[in-house]
Amino acid sequence: MTKREEYFLKKIGRNIAKERRSKGLSQLDLCSIIKMEKSNLSAIENGRQNVTSLTLLRIANAIGVEVKMFFD
Numbered sequence: 001m002t003k004r005e006e007y008f009l010k011k012i013g014r015n016i017a018k019e020r021r022s023k024g025l026s027q028l029d030l031c032s033i034i035k036m037e038k039s040n041l042s043a044i045e046n047g048r049q050n051v052t053s054l055t056l057l058r059i060a061n062a063i064g065v066e067v068k069m070f071f072d
Helices: 003-023 027-034 039-047 055-061 067-071
Strands: none
Touching: 003 039, 003 055, 003 067, 027 039, 027 055, 055 067
């Protein structure tokens, strides 16, 4: 993975975490809603795991934002 790709994944992960926290949700809360293991969500939020488009959609729906918010 290139440095640019690493930066991209970390940026998306930070934005997911930021939006999740702004809605008052813990990782466990969100995982319960979208039926995901906490370790997977943690890996996504820390940029260690490439998130799929469907997972992004599920996360966005669960916290009430548009998927595009994760890319800003």
